[in-house]
Amino acid sequence: MPDFPRHDDVNTTNPPDLPLSADRRERLLRLARLAVSSAVADGVPEPPPRDDPELLRRRAAFVTLRSRGSGELRGCKGEATARRALVDSVISGAVGAATDDPRFRPASVDEVPGLRIEISALTEPRPILPDRIELGRHGLILARGGRPLGLLLPQVPAQHGMDVAGFLEALGRKARVPRARWADDPSLVLLGFEAEVWAEPDPTPGG
Template sequence: MPPLIEEDRKTLLRVARQALEEGVCGVTELKELPHPAPALMEPRGAFVTLRKHGDLRGCIGHVQTSAPLYTTVQECAVAAALADPRFPPVMPDEAPLLHMEISVLTTPKDIAPDRIVLGEHGLIITRGWRRGLLLPQVPITWNWNREQFLEETCFKAGLPADAWKKGARIEAFTAEIFEEPPESPVHSPSQDRVPHITTH
């Protein structure tokens, strides 16, 4: 699938920001995008990450979905603000302080551990009903090597660190990652905590 053009990225950031700011004010109906570009109608997984003063404030996403991409991004923006169980809901006066990053995913595929490329691949590790996911930018932020990335994804799934060596399924995906411009209130990533992802 070809990369999103710059105009499509700007549109996704715009509709996500609008959905977030309306959602924290109690608006529950997402606005339809008039005449969306074909790429924005494709059913693709996506995550929205919110940071405040560099600290993680919410991150919610869908790995795979049948909904149009722009709708998925809208839903994830609202959910990251209001439904991430690790944080209290974002208040209306807090929304302008949040910096938004969007990750648009490719379809996950099985991968051998030695084929994982740090900074390019995100990981999903599954065993039974347990599943953990970390986005491609996470190991770069935390300066992990490949084995640490695998171990941390196992921890995210609630599995032992070595589960990836003992039969757990390893899948990889890539992501187009883009964010609001630097003039937004928050820009630099925090080193205070791993931005663990809540999947739905």
């Protein structure tokens, strides 16, 4: 997965987790689709645009690919912390979801039209106690020494019918640190975050 360089024009003048306008959300979806198409065709995504200060705010993002109609997961990649501009994070996540998710083979050119793109723009993660977790609002990260071991997005519990206990158990599996062992490792930190989530429309059957 290409790691776009950090740019000097990243906008850090205002909080990075302000809600995005509908136009900017739509633009990021278009850029993500272009990045996926370019990456699977020749492995060279277009350079991210630098013309919108709002998209240059430092913010982490994940991009999820699902099959249109069935909603079956086809790939998901992103960053847990805000290391670079939102537009860079989205494009890198889109390319990674299509070509570098180890759970799936890389997407083919023929598959791209049948993929639905979903973007999750994250707020900055902060420590959270299990009894403060709100399902549907909080995503979770299990970290050690500042390094994320596993991350689950806020939409995961609803997609899999999880309660809070199940959400924590799933995070432990993702991080490869079983929930029962967390209390024995003081270096582990549970972090919570929120996310703006939006996606391309999914055609309804017969539509």
